[in-house]
Amino acid sequence: MLIGAVADDFTGATDLATGFRRRGLETVVVVTPSAVDPATYAGVDAVVVALKTRTAPVDEAVERSIAALAWLVDAGADRFALKYCSTFDSTDEGNIGPVLDAFRDRLGTDRAVVVPAFPANGRTVREGRLYVGDELLEESSMRHHPLTPMTRSRLRDLLAPQTPTPVTEVPLADVHAGVGALRAALDTAPAGYLVVDAVDDDDLVTIGRASAHHRLVSGGAGLALGVGTDDAPPPALPAEFSHVTGRRLVVCGSASAATRGQIAHAAATHPTRKVDLTAATADPAAEAAALADWVRGLDADSVPVVYSVGEPSDVVTAAPASTSAAAPPAASVVESVLSALVHDLVADGTVGSVVVAGGETSGAVVTALGTAALVVGPALGPGVCWTAATTSGGRPVALVLKSGNFGAVDLFSTAWEALS
Incomplete structure (x- = not known):
């Protein structure tokens, strides 16, 4: 298995899975891990576990996410992704930060990229700030979301209240310097969460390749662009x-x-x-x-x-x-x-x-x-x-x-x- 992912809602899971399949990967979304023997999908390229934890109580979200992660480990995954919404839907209590913390502890890794950008659907990150189309996140309709009103746009400011883990911004210049330069920037940055700028699909490919040796990555469906190959033939209808x-x-x-x-x-x-x-x-x-x-x-x-x-x-x-x-x-x-x-x-x-x-x-x-x-x-x-x-x-x-x-x-x- 090239990658195992945990998504915080069902449509987010199929969103990420769509990206994996476009990259030529055989992909399955598991909805009820407890009902499926992990060995069933051990040979599949990518498996996404779909949860409904985005607005669940923090303790419940962490518990269910860790159980999903454990299932993926048993299924043979060695590299993992936490998928959340490209508008970073969350509150100051979570659930993105607490779940990321739990994953880092379980996997024993010291850092993870934070990449919600999904340019194909108008979500980009510039100077650490998340945009929806041409608007800052805080000026978009997400400001009035009934469950997760997004009143700030700087991802560091959104994530920091949710976690004691340091949050560092990685600028677009490092991304545009290429895979090797970005890998060096990621690996020499302070341990913790690395918010990486991305304004187009090429940026996401670069980020994916530069972080390919990281055991844990996090972000939106754009993460899939850095997995698999560029020239994979269109998969046949299953x-x-x-x-x-x-x-x-x-x-x-x-x-x-x-x-x-x-x-x-x-x-x-x-x-x-x-x-x-x-x-x-x-x-x-x-x-x-x-x-x-x-x-x-x-x-x-x-x-x-x-x-x-x-x-x-x-x-x-x-x-x-x-x-x-x-x-x-x-x-x-x-x-x-x-x-x-x-x-x-x-x-x-x-x-x-x-x-x-x-x-x-x-x-x-x-x-x-x-x-x-x-x-x-x-x-x-x-x-x-x-x-x-x-x-x-x-x-x-x-x-x-x-x-x-x-x-x-x-x-x-x-x-x-x-x-x-």
């Missing part, structure tokens, strides 16, 4: 996809602008239906059943799109006022409904391939399906790919698990072409 049958479906739990644009684009040619939040809050199972009946009643060749947010005014941060004070938050209601919908339609053989938009929704869907691992298939764009899985009931299914912010505007219409 055999697992040949078993997938059934109709197509799109479910969207994300409220991001990119996903809303994809929904609007699809609405011109695809049947669409919005989750009835009031009905869902009152009886999630009944709303999921109603949506399933709607899908079953459509033409078998159609690609129905079920979504929760079509425009900003649809965003609800709490349960509707008409429900009881004990009602669950709107986001968890939507996750429950959409995951139940996918589970039921896959379980009875109606649907065989699903595009899921939204990190939390993706996690809920995979959990509902009881999938233990995902074989990575064709890439659909930066950070977006098809995966093949088997449910706990033995049904093969093809899944796209995408971050709400990722994918072309026509993704819901064109994604299926890669499977033909």
Whole structure:
């Protein structure tokens, strides 16, 4: 195994895995390590363990991450990556710093690069500061994130409150000096975490090669650019996809602008239906059943799109006022409904391939399906790919698990072409 990685959410895991596969590596995403014998994937080039720890309590995030790391060690990995979001989603308490500290202690390594940059999706680091497009992180929409509001842009200032480990900045000039010069700069820098500037893909390749002898690296999906070879042939469609049958479906739990644009684009040619939040809050199972009946009643060749947010005014941060004070938050209601919908339609053989938009929704869907691992298939764009899985009931299914912010505007219409 060339590398074993731990990702702090499901879409981040497939994001990184997409990059590994583009580099010619046979790649698997493991969702439930406890259900998989580590020896099963000992010969695979890259394995990514997908967790749901980004906003979990610190102790829980560290415990689950260390368990995933131990599983990768048992599977034969000797080099490791911690994958987090390219916008460094975290708070002053963690979870990036505490998990990195735990990994350093477990692996006995004295340093690790910190490289969230992902230029293909507009994330760059200059003078130690993280940019989203042309905006500093603190001036982007991430400033108002409900769980991890990012009010600073300098990565050292973001990471330092989370860890007692020193944080050093490595400037772009060292990166542009080439692999040898950057390797020397990394190895002579103070032990700890090394925040490295990167503004394009060539920079990420240089960083990957300069840190190839480090046992631990950390960052966004751009880390994959430094692993594997430049001239690897496009991997063939894995055999697992040949078993997938059934109709197509799109479910969207994300409220991001990119996903809303994809929904609007699809609405011109695809049947669409919005989750009835009031009905869902009152009886999630009944709303999921109603949506399933709607899908079953459509033409078998159609690609129905079920979504929760079509425009900003649809965003609800709490349960509707008409429900009881004990009602669950709107986001968890939507996750429950959409995951139940996918589970039921896959379980009875109606649907065989699903595009899921939204990190939390993706996690809920995979959990509902009881999938233990995902074989990575064709890439659909930066950070977006098809995966093949088997449910706990033995049904093969093809899944796209995408971050709400990722994918072309026509993704819901064109994604299926890669499977033909």
